[in-house]
Amino acid sequence: MSNIPLLKERESQIFRKGKEPFNMTCGKQSLAGSVSQRACVFCGSRVVLYPIADALHLIHGPIGCAAYTWDIRGALSSGPELHRMSFSTDLREKDVIFGGEKKLYHALIDLISQYAPKAAFVYSTCIVGIIGDDVGAVCKAVGEKTGIPVLPVHSEGFKGTKKDGYKAACNAMFSLIGKGDVSGISAKSINILGEFNIGGEAWMIKSYYQKMGIEVVSVMTGDGRVDDIRRSHGASLNVVQCSGSMTHLAEKMKEVFGIPYIRVSYFGLEDTSKALYDVAAYFADDPQIMESTKEIVRNEIQAVAAELQQIKKRVQGKRAAIYVGGAFKAFSLIKALRYLGIKVVLAGSQTGLQADYKILKEMCDEDTIILDDANSLELSKYVLEKKADLFIGGVKERPIAFKLGIGFCDHNHERKIPLAGYLGMLNFAREVYQTISSPVWQFTPKYLSSSRIGEGSMVVR
């Protein structure tokens, strides 16, 4: 296992800090034949838009694309639950031959009359791009007939990477913005972008801002509402988390509506506090906001500090591997883990940019492995080599970590408790402690020498 063969083309996507020159090749298509952990354009659009709970989300394509994304993420809603249902035109062979526009039209008319959504998003899948259905025209016709915004999402799977899907989602959302009434919106107001309310995180973050005296006009898209998005151009500032997915929208809003944006992260005490202070600093003309912010930060940290210290005593010195979607999350995780005294020995992302990897490299200790678009063999190789005790990743990485006999935290779609904000940091620390200290690890074989690996099986030959 220690010397798995690497494709030549992959060599420039794997680095060991300290080995110069550092010039990560990233943002490129995965190689054909790779067992990458990445997804497609449609996936990107779907995860971004799906939390908008009072919109209809219709997937135009064969059944699979709808089946695999049915309530996939646990984005919570305080009201309507329409987003939790799965609607598909379920294209069949004859539709592929004769076109699916009619079917799409009737499906939309039926669904809109049945469910009375505030808007409809129509996702194009691979096949729609090939058979050439004019989804835009159908959406326009249905929009005129029903009087609600019907928005095509150009998310044909093969037309790029997941990031292009984020972009397509942003473009669809953008066509809603500017259509609502902005009267009554305070000058001290923001939109929260790139926060999807997994485990109720958006509610927590929103409450911080409200306590600071700041109006939250819309959250995009966690617990999202169409009407909020329509009037989001009335906000003074866009606060963008998960920069990979929403920066495009923030840029467009800046360009068209002149709304500036800042990038933040809500993972870890340090980053959460920085986020709140940065927003307070933007509204510096009202010193009361900064005062309230200081108090909130103080109180919130006080509330969690003691237990965090307890946990730190138990987990410090452990070693973690992190492999996440966007690199921005990796930055926060490294800081949060460092706060707990945990060393990051492997850091990777599916979709990081050149600049992200530079920052990542600066943040990491010597000899840390840094990976772009890794496959399962590479991940397991370096986890073993670096003797990690903990893996932080998504659904496909979990069983790999468990097979290697180390703890795992989901920091992606499958987290069920809020990991954002102050309470989120405490939840995260508890989860880290819980998984690292599980008594099961005393029974599991760990770090077998490479000679035993492969014995009687065909691991990697």
Add this chain to the structure above:
Amino acid sequence: MLLRHTTKEIMERSALTVNPAKTCQPVGAMYASLGIHGCLPHSHGSQGCYAYHRTALTRHYKEPVIAATSAFTEGASVFGGQANLLQAIDNIFAVYNPDVIAVHTTCLSETIGDDIPQIINKAKADGKIPDGKYVIHANTPSYVGSHITGFSNMTKAMVDYFSSQNGPKQKTINLIPGYVEPSDMSEIKRIAREMGISSLMFPDTSQVLNGPMTGHYQMFPAGGSKIKDLQSTGNSLGTIAMGRMASLAAARALDAKCKVPYEMIDLPIGLQATDIFVDSLRKMAGVNVPESLSIERGQLLDVITDMQQYFFGKRVALVGDPDQVLALTKFLVSIDMYPVYIVTGSAAGKKYQKALEEATKDIPHEVKIKVGGDMLLLHQWIKNLSVDLLIGNTYVKYIAKDEDIPFIRFGFPILDRIGHSYFPTVGYKGGLRLVEKILDAVLDRKDRDSTDINFELVL
């Protein structure tokens, strides 16, 4: 009320599936491919497909699921995916070095019209396939059939590519288990072994997707049908194919190709279906049923006699894949329960519908059957007149919660419970597990709903 938007009024739908009870072909093909030892499933399409399929299978089995992709780009979608697949074959053998690459297509590559056999031949001619290694394929357009069709097509591909009459007739019996859990596959093999029968199973995902924890990550786990066994299926005495929709195509192909006769039976779920399976084995192999199996059968029968008083007349709604649903319907009827609402996601044809009607004809209630339906319809039926028990995959939990109905998880996918890949529901042992689950669900509800006054210790 998570499905609060669902109304009682059932509207006619022609262009729309809501809350599907099926998914697309490729995931079934990927699952079948994992049932070949040392096989890397390969998705010939864009990257999202295989990411979703791997995620779906990982969530269901809680095991690492490997597969590769042709990673289609816009260019490939215009000019065809031959270059991608050739490069993929090259890369896969260089890096992951599987024994077999099992290529399945997607809606994208099917519509573009890529000719997979031609590409495989080119790869062979170009020397991209090392000696002793194989590339096989199945066409699995997502807009035809369902995940069961994909499973069936890939299972048939194993016959098309590997089976041959390459030696004298063996006393071996081929077992095609259908789209069932790895635990079910082991149980089916165990029953054959118990009868002293040498069998070849394909596909066989036991020890692939329910393997042990070893402290290392094995890309190719110990289980799976071996190539040499797949090749010698053509020499077997006969084939027992379980579950018509998933297994008939492969059994027929093997008969046509190697003159191996087959017997087509229901999935061995429940007492009678297992009897039929055991009897088919007995006749085909010319053996007697051993005492050990008679004891297992007797135990299941004994437990059913103990439980029948609780089962009588309970209305059940059932949704799932056709082969499972048919066998389970028959089993429920045989233990005196009333499967009154039956939905399959996959369209399985008129004959299949007739078989369900025949199985439920004596139920003294109106029985609603929709072959090729969805969960919205099932929910609407329930809103009009409720049931005592729900059986289906994890997605049924929305209905169970909203309507407050006891619920048993059964089928694919199960995303929120663990155990299905370790404990079978086929065979006599599997029957025991099923009736235990049913009774638990029914009596837990009785206890919960009892008032303090009529709450009883002994039921």
